[in-house]
Amino acid sequence: MSQTRTVNRQITLASRPVGAPTASDFKMLETAVSAPAEGQVLLRNLYLSLDPYMRGRMSDAPSYAAPVGIGEVMGAGTVARVETSRHPDYRVGDLVLAYGGWQDFTLSDGSGVSRLGADMARPSLALGVLGMPGFTAYMGLLDIGQPKAGDTVVVAAASGAVGSVVGQIAKLKGCRIVGIAGGAEKCRYVIDELGFDDCIDHRAGDFPARLAAACADGIDVYFENVGGAVFDAVLPLLNPKARIPVCGLVANYNDTALPPGPDRLGLLARTLLTRRIKMQGFIIFDDYGDRYGEFLAVMADWVRDGKIKYREDIVDGLENAPQAFIGLLEGRNFGKLVVRIATSDTPA
Amino acid sequence: MSQTRTVNRQITLASRPVGAPTASDFKMLETAVSAPAEGQVLLRNLYLSLDPYMRGRMSDAPSYAAPVGIGEVMGAGTVARVETSRHPDYRVGDLVLAYGGWQDFTLSDGSGVSRLGADMARPSLALGVLGMPGFTAYMGLLDIGQPKAGDTVVVAAASGAVGSVVGQIAKLKGCRIVGIAGGAEKCRYVIDELGFDDCIDHRAGDFPARLAAACADGIDVYFENVGGAVFDAVLPLLNPKARIPVCGLVANYNDTALPPGPDRLGLLARTLLTRRIKMQGFIIFDDYGDRYGEFLAVMADWVRDGKIKYREDIVDGLENAPQAFIGLLEGRNFGKLVVRIATSDTPA
Incomplete structure (x- = not known):
């Protein structure tokens, strides 16, 4: 109908x-x-x-x-x-x-x-790309993530609405960008079409080891949109002074109870302390609504010029x-x- | 000898x-x-x-x-x-x-x-007060915590070297300041001598409920120096846009293994996301060494004038x-x- x-x-x-x-x-x-x-x-x-x-x-x-x-x-x-x-x-x-x-x-x-x-x-x-997901990628990466040229930036759901934009902006800023996606076809697209430096298939075996190999210099910015097993693999790779903007935790959305122990809440806090890491949640229009015009002007140019696909x-x-x-x-x-x-x- | x-x-x-x-x-x-x-x-x-x-x-x-x-x-x-x-x-x-x-x-x-x-x-x-602990309190509270007049600020080990300074600076900035300390004598000192608005004895019974009662408007800044059961009681009270500078986790320093489950790592991440919270670790001289002179000038005046005890x-x-x-x-x-x-x- x-x-x-x-x-x-x-x-x-x-x-x-x-x-x-x-x-x-x-x-x-x-x-x-x-x-x-x-x-x-x-x-x-x-x-x-x-x-x-x-x-x-x-x-x-x-x-x-x-x-x-x-x-x-x-x-x-x-x-x-x-x-x-x-x-x-x-x-x-x-x-x-x-x-x-x-x-x-x-x-x-x-x-x-x-x-x-x-x-x-x-x-x-x-x-x-010109709306909420693109805006989320733009502000989370640039305002909270503060990427510097040469940084290693990691983002999951890399072929998706937010992750694809995070990676392409990070690339424009001179970062090394490692995506994570589900399946070989998405990973090929992320590397070949979007220009990421690498992309790890989280469905293939030995994901943590392959992510570590792709991030030989550690991780400076982890743009968090999934949580779960991806975050577990990222945690030991975080560099001192790393930044973690948190816009979503899709891996946990269907959870009906907390997972079994041990309790790693203190481990996360200790990692933030000893490596001097900033982890910050944000809700795009609540936190950055007044900067939507700025975003739209920049992003519309990037899309028109083919810099962001x-x-x-x-x-x-x-x-x-x-x-x-x-x-x-x-x-x-x-x-x-x-x-x-x-x-x-x-x-x- | x-x-x-x-x-x-x-x-x-x-x-x-x-x-x-x-x-x-x-x-x-x-x-x-x-x-x-x-x-x-x-x-x-x-x-x-x-x-x-x-x-x-x-x-x-x-x-x-x-x-x-x-x-x-x-x-x-x-x-x-x-x-x-x-x-x-x-x-x-x-x-x-x-x-x-x-x-x-x-x-x-x-x-x-x-x-x-x-x-x-x-x-x-x-x-x-004029050295590492005072400097830790000063930069962590002011640079990461960003207290605003009317905010509720919570700090543990409130009679100690760092906590006592955190609370007194927050008070100078117009915040409501709730300390946490071990024992009635320390709590009396924190309120009567240091001028905190309230102080909760974490050794007395029903600590989480008494902390909640003392923070009726929630918590805007939690200065983290202890972790453990104090953080557990703070977590549900954090307001949207709260800030958590992390300078220490003394409650966990003697731990020999991770505590039993459930695993609350994802719960912490979800809390940071849904309440748009910033949690940031820092090591005072590594992160702020170049601002020690600024601190010392301000704090020496405050101590001389009796504003910081x-x-x-x-x-x-x-x-x-x-x-x-x-x-x-x-x-x-x-x-x-x-x-x-x-x-x-x-x-x-």
Whole structure:
């Protein structure tokens, strides 16, 4: 089924996952499209961003954002067109970036909505390299990671939306960049297309030893987006004065309990102390929202000049969002995962 | 036995401790006092600083400094007088700060030696509030901790050399400061004499609940110098954007193995991420050596004006250094622990 003008398909949270989410944790509803009240716009969502952080919002454990309620529409960044406007700042046909959620249509009072240039050749990039993931890579690496020429920088999920940008920016700054990815095909892409110095397949055997061999001079910046076994392999390789920006821990998102011991909390603290390491978590728009314009100006130039490459993994159809999201947590996507909701710009 | 002009008593490392150090891990030797070669000075040590970091140097596990070798003299900061000089920069009678070690006399080529003003009323302060511990408190709190007026700042070992200064500086910056100390007497001193807003006795029952009650608005800066059960109680109270300078983990120094599970390494990383926390280790002279002059100018004024108070716990006699050090790791000292080696300024 594809997008129409009259039905609002909505994917809601049916139940809180225990461990990895399954299809039954989501439920699609069909509701009538609402008309905007005075001061509102009706947005028709064209592209939907799927990102690992959404797993956290499916849980009600304390996290960095309020959870999605049971029966509520799953949240997500979207690229949308203004379908009807009773808001002075928006006109019908405007292309915007919004937090429209997993649905065809969204009513908005304009908060959190920003206009995209009508000339934007590829609007979906506002969800990837020019959007939240690219911004996360840019600020985390440059502001917290503080890479210097000659540093060894390591990032996991290296073919993904964040990791691919981290590595390419580090390369522009004169660093040696070692990626980590799942499978030989992704590793080839990371080295051959993105220009990383090396890429280690974490699914092949003896991952810690191969990572150590690729980081013969130790690790100066580890951009943390996965946690788990990757962090365990990174920890002994960290150099004095290393920096660890932490933007995600996808390996742990499905955990239902703490792993068995021994307890290494004190070991981590001791490593930070004896090697004088900085480890810092950040939430991109909360911590750096006022620098988005700076990022966008720089990154748009880099993308236009071919200095930063990107890869999108586009899934067609809102109804396929749950399976695509489940696959994202397993690393089955290859590039920035985006759902194309509207296969035509003029729906039935 | 007291200091003489001819015998150099030296306390050496006899064996590497397993767990807490015992008296048999140290051995006192008596050697002849050496004459300086050209370019050297002979220093007579007057005061010896005992500090928790020395426990790390008794082990050969990787740490932030090379270990003391078996049979070698234990290292330590000392306040000393130049006894004989064949070095152009030093004259007999000069009062200096040096890394003289646990012994009566030290030969030096001048590296790491700095002259103290002849008018210094209380030279031992160069080992405490005006020396390494005070400098650690100053830079860790101000540069990494970045306290703002109204923040809640927590520090353990609050009556000790570092903690007492952390709290008083935080108070000068307009923070609410909650100390943690062992025993009612220390807690009274921390509140009544040092002016902390509160102080929690970690030896009394229900420590985590009492700490939580004292930090009703959460914790914005936790100055980490102990680790262990204190950190466990602090972790759930940390506010978004909290800062954790890490200068020591004395609770763990005697550990012989990692504690039993569950493994909370990932829990710590997740806490840093979801609350956007910065945790950063530092080694004071390695990271901030070039700012010692700035510190000393500010702190000397504060001490002179009574804005920063200090307390010394002075033990007489080099031979008592091992027991005093063992007590330090158990929290038996009350104030900055210093050994007075020379009970007279003119030895026999």
